Amino acid sequence: MTFLDEAVITARSGDGGSGCVSFRRERFKPRGGPDGGDGGDGGSIILRATNRLQNLSHLRSSPLFKAQNGQPGRGKNQSGRNGQDLVIELPVGTLALDRETHHVLADLISDGQEVVLLSGGRGGKGNQHFATSTRRTPRIAQPGTPGQEITLQLSxxxxxxxxxxxxxxxxxxxxLSRLTTARPRIDSYPFTTLVPNLGVWYLQGHRSLVLADIPGLIEGASEGKGLGHRxxxxxxxxxxxxxxxxxxxxPKNNIIEDFFALKKEMTAYNPVLAEKPHMVLINKMDLYGDHCRDVHEMQKAFEQIEVVSLPxxxxxxxxxxxxxxxxLERFFSDLNGEE
Ligand SMILES: Nc1nc2c(ncn2[C@@H]2O[C@H](COP(=O)(O)OP(=O)(O)OP(=O)(O)O)[C@@H](O)[C@H]2O)c(=O)[nH]1
Ligand SMILES: [Mg+2]
Structure with a gap:
């Protein structure tokens, strides 16, 4: 499975079509007035967030995205057609940065959200617009303005x-596979999960929570051990x-120390992670029996460091x-005890 969470692409909006120089030709009217139509506008580049995508691997084989140019204007006052916009779909959670300046141009946070990244060039005006009382046969028309180009760092x-x-x-x-419809690989050896997985846990009353499962961490991840911090x-x-x-x-013969070891690795990556609300699940209780003393002691120890734990x-x-x-209590305070 390919999983790409960083990509570089170049996007270019369409050029505006040029305005047309043309004169009316009608029988018995040898010197018709100007009738050059306007050029069409170039297509824009639009970024759209979608929940259907979970990573950026669809961008791997298309590094250049180009919207259509506007058509040039034609005689008989006919305007050129506008170029079509090009929509680049990206998974929710994608940040688009200008690769040169590192400015954030878009932060796509909700399904369906659209951001116009680059507007298309404007179509030029045809010579019909340039006639004056002293200039009856204008032989000028505007060119369209060119589209814009940018190289994006998507993250x-x-x-x-x-x-x-x-x-x-x-x-x-x-x-994750118990709570959501996601079907990540599960196996009895370490590092089964090589890339992150997302799943949606549907709770009652249209409420849902999105869960992210990331590859396992080990001590020394900050030095690149295991799959590291990636x-x-x-x-x-x-x-x-x-x-x-x-x-x-x-691994350390003490579950609390294991917890701190994990926390240390995360803090080494980004101290913000240490500040995040967290809780502990003591897993695989089916292998341990219901009434074992140890688990109560473990829970007490977590209580002492003000961490909620559940077997x-x-x-x-x-x-x-x-x-x-x-x-439900934590995320949906509007529940009022309903279950
Ligand atoms: N008995 C028992 N086995 C479990 C439980 N949860 C997971 N396992 C087993 O533990 C092994 C590892 O499970 P995974 O879900 O792949 O573990 P993981 O944390 O995703 O592992 P990595 O992807 O390697 O980080 C599998 O053989 C599971 O069947 C549990 O509650 N009880
Ligand atoms: Mg896994």
């Missing part, structure tokens, strides 16, 4: 509500980070009801 940063983070194999993709930008814009920890596997099983669904309830 996709997912716009998800919740980011799932954790060590490899913790069960992030299993959870995909952390996709959780930068989330509202809540959910840390998944595997109760059967604690769950992404595999059999245990604890997911509580998780859902917590999220």
């Amino acid at each position: 996709l940063k997912f716009l998800a509500d919740i980011g799932l983070v954790g060590f490899p194999n913790a069960g992030k993709s299993t959870l 995909f952390l930008k996709h959780i930068e814009r989330t509202k809540l980070l959910v840390h998944l920890l595997d109760i059967t596997y604690t 769950v099983s992404a595999l059999n669904g245990m604890g997911i009801r509580d998780f859902k309830k917590m999220l």
Whole structure:
């Protein structure tokens, strides 16, 4: 599967068509007046956000996007046709920057949002407009103005509500596939997920949350270990980070230390991530039995550092009801206790 979250493209709006120099030719009227039509306007370049796309790989093979030129004007006062606009579809969450100045030209944040990036050139006026009482046979017309060109740096940063983070194999993709229609690969070895996945969790009453599952992090990710930091930008814009920890596997023999190890790697990438609201899911509880003392102790320890934690099983669904309830309260304060 190809996953592209950075791309460079060049876009060019259409040139305006030129105005026409022409004179009326009619029988018995040898010296007809000017009748040159106007040129059509060039097509514009429009960026449109869509939920149908999840990355930028559709742009790989078309680095130049060109809108149509306007047609030149013609005799008999006929205007040239306007060039068609060119719409470039991009996934929601794409930032378009001017590659030279690094200015943000568009931040596409909602499905269907459109931004006119480059207007087309204006069509020139035909000679019909240039006749005066002293100049009856104007042999001039305006050329159209040229289109504009820009090279864009496109950068996709997912716009998800919740980011799932954790060590490899913790069960992030299993959870995503349990809650949403996304079908990421799941396997019993680390680094199954090589690229980020998005899924929509439909809750009651038309409410929904977008979840992002990113490849597992390991200690030393900031030095490029594992898949490194490459995909952390996709959780930068989330509202809540959910840390998944595997109760059967604690690399540091202490789940709280594992949690801090993860947090440290994220902070090394971007301190903003450390400030984000977060909670913990202690996963794979089905392998551990219901009434084990350890998990209560773990939860208490998290409580002491003011982190909410819940025991769950992404595999059999245990604890997911509580998780859902917590999220409904957190994200939809308008609920008034309805479930
Ligand atoms: N018993 C049990 N196994 C689980 C649970 N959640 C996930 N697993 C298993 O753990 C393994 C890893 O699951 P994934 O969902 O691929 O883990 P991941 O966190 O996405 O892993 P990476 O993509 O490598 O970072 C798979 O074999 C899953 O079936 C759980 O709640 N209980
Ligand atoms: Mg995975």
